[in-house]
Amino acid sequence: AQSVTQLGSHVSVSEGALVLLRCNYSSSVPPYLFWYVQYPNQGLQLLLKYTTGATLVKGINGFEAEFKKSETSFHLTKPSAHMSDAAEYFCAVSGGGGADGLTFGKGTHLIIQP
Amino acid sequence: IAGITQAPTSQILAAGRRMTLRCTQDMRHNAMYWYRQDLGLGLRLIHYSNTAGTTGKGEVPDGYSVSRANTDDFPLTLASAVPSQTSVYFCASSDSRVSTQYFGPGTRLTVL
Numbered sequence: 593a594q595s596v597t598q599l600g601s602h603v604s605v606s607e608g609a610l611v612l613l614r615c616n617y618s619s620s621v622p623p624y625l626f627w628y629v630q631y632p633n634q635g636l637q638l639l640l641k642y643t644t645g646a647t648l649v650k651g652i653n654g655f656e657a658e659f660k661k662s663e664t665s666f667h668l669t670k671p672s673a674h675m676s677d678a679a680e681y682f683c684a685v686s687g688g689g690g691a692d693g694l695t696f697g698k699g700t701h702l703i704i705q706p
Numbered sequence: 707i708a709g710i711t712q713a714p715t716s717q718i719l720a721a722g723r724r725m726t727l728r729c730t731q732d733m734r735h736n737a738m739y740w741y742r743q744d745l746g747l748g749l750r751l752i753h754y755s756n757t758a759g760t761t762g763k764g765e766v767p768d769g770y771s772v773s774r775a776n777t778d779d780f781p782l783t784l785a786s787a788v789p790s791q792t793s794v795y796f797c798a799s800s801d802s803r804v805s806t807q808y809f810g811p812g813t814r815l816t817v818l
Contacts, residue, residue, distance in 0.1 A: 601746070626806070635710075635796060635809040636749075682748060693739050693751035693764055694807060 594619045594685050598697035606705045611655075611670040613700050615683030618664060624686040625666040626694065627657055631679045639681075642666065653677070678704045708732055710810035712797050718816045719787050727782045727813050729797030737800045738780040739764075739807065740772060742793040749796065755780055787817045 599614040617623055624643050628636040640651025647659040657668045666683060680701050684694040713728045731738065736757045741749040741764075751764030755774040769791060771783045780799075784791055794814050798807040 628809075635811045636798075637809075638806055641806060684749075692737075692756065692762055693741075693754045694749075695765075696741075696748040696750070698746060698748040 594623070594695040596683050596685050596695055596697035598681075598683050598700050600700055601698065602701045602703060604703040604705060605673050607675055608672050611668070611673045611677065611702065613668040613681050613683075613702065615657075615666045615668065615697060616664050617666060617683070617685045619685055625657075625659060626684040626686070627651065627655070627666075627668050628682045628684060629653075629679050630682065630699075636682065639668070673702075673704050675704050675706065678702055710797055710799060710808060712795075712810040712813050714813060715811070716814040716816075718818065719784075721787055721789060721817055723787050725784045725787055725815070727784075727795055727797075727815070729780045729782070729810060730778050731780075731797075731799040731808075731810075732778065733799060733808065734777060735799035735801055735808075736777070737802060738774065739798040739800075740770070740780070740782045741796045741798065742766065743796060743812070744793050752782065752795075787815075789817045791815065792817045 595618045597616045626641045627639040640649045642649045642659045650656045655670045682699050683697040710731045739754045740752040743749045750766050753772040755761045758777045794812050796812045797810040800807040
């Protein structure tokens with residue numbers, strides 16, 4: 593069975609500050625890891641994903657995430673927050689071995705303070 | 707290319723009524739999924755289909771059924787709606803079980 597834990601249901605940062613959203617996962621098989629963003633009243637949009645290869649993954653809108661197998665983590669970062677980054681962020685894991693669909697974390701609401 | 711369309715956008719339904727949520731994709735993806743999103747719980751998988759003609763149960767399948775008669779359509783049916791099925795429902799599709807999933811805009815369902 594797979595699971596995802598996102599630390600912090602709400603994270604508040606000042607505009608221009610570093611954004612760090614934490615995600616830890618458990619998986620019995622090598623995981624595929626995803627970060628999605630959801631703006632109010634919209635569907636989910638892929639930010640970035642890790643499948644194999646380079647552990648530092650760059651995504652859209654200046655976000656990146658690093659897969660750390662030893663820490664079972666896939667934290668999302670952005671060097672400088674912008675007001676438009678305010679949204680809900682979801683970490684998700686997908687594995688083979690019979691698992692279908694994505695297992696999502698409960699989400700982190702990112703608040704940007706002016 | 708529209709991607710994934712869902713209908714209706716929103717619906718208020720009396721408990722006990724039957725309801726079908728529609729989902730259509732034009733990307734010729736093999737796999738399709740239904741999730742429900744509830745505040746504080748994230749998204750949870752209801753049912754999935756890895757290819758036309760096959761379906762499977764996800765984490766929260768009770769009270770829901772699906773069919774996959776062709777590649778493009780994946781309707782979700784609530785046979786007899788209950789208030790606990792009040793939620794936002796998202797349909798998604800992907801090339802395969804482990805590739806990126808693309809999401810529709812969602813259906814907001816309220817069961818009274």
